[in-house]
Amino acid sequence: MAKPDDRTVRTRRRSDGARTHEQILATAMELASVEGLGSLTIGRLARELDLSKSGVFAHFRSKARLQQQTIEAAREVFEREVLEPGLDAPDGLARLESLCEAYLSYVERGVFPGGCFFAQLLAEFDAPRGPIHDEVVELQRGWLALLERLIGTAKERGELDSSVDAQQLAFDLYAPLELANYLSVLRRDPTVVERGRTAIRATLTSAGRREGDRNRLGGRPTKE
Amino acid sequence: MAKPDDRTVRTRRRSDGARTHEQILATAMELASVEGLGSLTIGRLARELDLSKSGVFAHFRSKARLQQQTIEAAREVFEREVLEPGLDAPDGLARLESLCEAYLSYVERGVFPGGCFFAQLLAEFDAPRGPIHDEVVELQRGWLALLERLIGTAKERGELDSSVDAQQLAFDLYAPLELANYLSVLRRDPTVVERGRTAIRATLTSAGRREGDRNRLGGRPTKE
DNA sequence: CCTACCGATCGGTAGG
DNA sequence: CCTACCGATCGGTAGG
Numbered sequence: 001m002a003k004p005d006d007r008t009v010r011t012r013r014r015s016d017g018a019r020t021h022e023q024i025l026a027t028a029m030e031l032a033s034v035e036g037l038g039s040l041t042i043g044r045l046a047r048e049l050d051l052s053k054s055g056v057f058a059h060f061r062s063k064a065r066l067q068q069q070t071i072e073a074a075r076e077v078f079e080r081e082v083l084e085p086g087l088d089a090p091d092g093l094a095r096l097e098s099l100c101e102a103y104l105s106y107v108e109r110g111v112f113p114g115g116c117f118f119a120q121l122l123a124e125f126d127a128p129r130g131p132i133h134d135e136v137v138e139l140q141r142g143w144l145a146l147l148e149r150l151i152g153t154a155k156e157r158g159e160l161d162s163s164v165d166a167q168q169l170a171f172d173l174y175a176p177l178e179l180a181n182y183l184s185v186l187r188r189d190p191t192v193v194e195r196g197r198t199a200i201r202a203t204l205t206s207a208g209r210r211e212g213d214r215n216r217l218g219g220r221p222t223k224e
Numbered sequence: 225m226a227k228p229d230d231r232t233v234r235t236r237r238r239s240d241g242a243r244t245h246e247q248i249l250a251t252a253m254e255l256a257s258v259e260g261l262g263s264l265t266i267g268r269l270a271r272e273l274d275l276s277k278s279g280v281f282a283h284f285r286s287k288a289r290l291q292q293q294t295i296e297a298a299r300e301v302f303e304r305e306v307l308e309p310g311l312d313a314p315d316g317l318a319r320l321e322s323l324c325e326a327y328l329s330y331v332e333r334g335v336f337p338g339g340c341f342f343a344q345l346l347a348e349f350d351a352p353r354g355p356i357h358d359e360v361v362e363l364q365r366g367w368l369a370l371l372e373r374l375i376g377t378a379k380e381r382g383e384l385d386s387s388v389d390a391q392q393l394a395f396d397l398y399a400p401l402e403l404a405n406y407l408s409v410l411r412r413d414p415t416v417v418e419r420g421r422t423a424i425r426a427t428l429t430s431a432g433r434r435e436g437d438r439n440r441l442g443g444r445p446t447k448e
Numbered sequence: 449c450c451t452a453c454c455g456a457t458c459g460g461t462a463g464g
Numbered sequence: 465c466c467t468a469c470c471g472a473t474c475g476g477t478a479g480g
Contacts, residue, residue: 034351039262043473055449063475114351123347126410127258127338137410171419175399178406186350186361195395202396206430267457279465287459
């Protein structure tokens with residue numbers, strides 16, 4: 001607060017520690033999406049950001065807190081890159097399709113260099129017990145609950161057949177989204193995402209009350 | 225060879241180093257399926273097996289070779305637990321269904337404590353470049369090629385519609401297998417596997433030429 | 449945000 | 465298969 005308008009500043013020092021904190025988390029998300037949250041080390045982050053190990057450490061005071069905050073930062077990216085655009089569509093079937101397409105687009109655009117942060121987290125912490133496992137359970141529950149809620153609304157509006165099992169359909173939609181993510185990263189080929197689009201389209205069509213409904217999930221890939 | 229019939233042997237020492245080698249790999253597969261191949265350390269294995277670190281190290285002479293041999297050992301388990309029972313069915317659609325069911329049963333039986341070894345490997349090494357990544361690419365290619373081959377045969381025999389895209393259908397079948405694996409481990413609840421069975425059944429039915437075909441992938445869960 | 453440290457563990461080597 | 469080591473890196477602390 002002493003010298004707020006100092007224009008002689010070298011490069012950083014704009015908003016002091018907060019800016020560094022953000023940069024650390026941004027790098028942490030990238031590293032974790034590629035190599036896993038377990039491979040994320042404070043020393044590695046320090047090297048990557050040209051800071052001292054203790055400098056990085058001071059921002060979090062424990063590795064567990066670094067991991068928690070990295071997950072939280074990734075949650076915000078997911079919110080901005082998938083949930084917000086995905087849910088910005090008319091309620092019902094259109095919103096369900098839009099959400100699936102938003103996820104596939106997020107994979108296709110390579111928002112995280114190692115693919116979906118949470119797909120990585122699911123596979124990494126599905127088995128080992130601990131606080132991160134518990135958080136992944138909650139995150140997955142929330143994701144599936146969201147899909148089930150949209151499916152329920154689409155059923156109420158008569159856009160999906162009333163005989164549809166919402167939990168099963170949520171599983172049926174989630175599966176190709178996940179596989180499209182893993183395979184597109186594995187092959188370094190975002191066109192695999194098109195397989196996911198085709199699968200989603202077919203699943204929604206066969207769950208629909210009639211195929212005359214306009215299907216907005218077309219074959220046009222997202223330009224970026 | 226000097227004392228082949230020594231009955232005064234304490235406990236181990238049956239087939240000497242080969243037995244120890246197998247035990248190390250068995251433990252390595254279990255650990256890797258839970259925590260990932262990257263978290264597998266020689267020191268950890270030594271503790272788990274009550275050996276010295278160098279004793280374990282001597283069997284492999286590098287961490288890379290330990291990882292390679294662990295993957296190879298897991299490949300043999302997959303062969304025995306999935307491919308052999310799965311492919312032991314009449315050629316065509318029945319064999320395709322049987323293979324999917326064999327995978328789901330392998331997940332359900334908890335052959336590896338952390339779920340499918342290769343699903344873990346896919347998620348762990350989809351992004352980081354290196355020799356393991358390259359091997360995962362090959363393994364995935366082989367798995368999808370096998371599915372596509374079985375689909376091709378089923379089409380030739382008229383058990384699947386001739387308009388079916390073999391690559392797409394392989395993707396559509398693979399997706400629920402993978403998700404059933406991840407979610408059943410995450411929730412520690414093998415009944416999630418039933419979601420996978422339902423998805424596979426629906427996908428094969430809608431790809432079939434007519435629904436009058438006998439569908440052997442029933443709702444009876446594998447007893448063990 | 450830094451230097452300077454701590455004990456533990458890593459992959460790996462020497463030598464037996 | 466062992467003991468005894470090596471340099472590097474880990475998470476974390478002290479003290480500024």
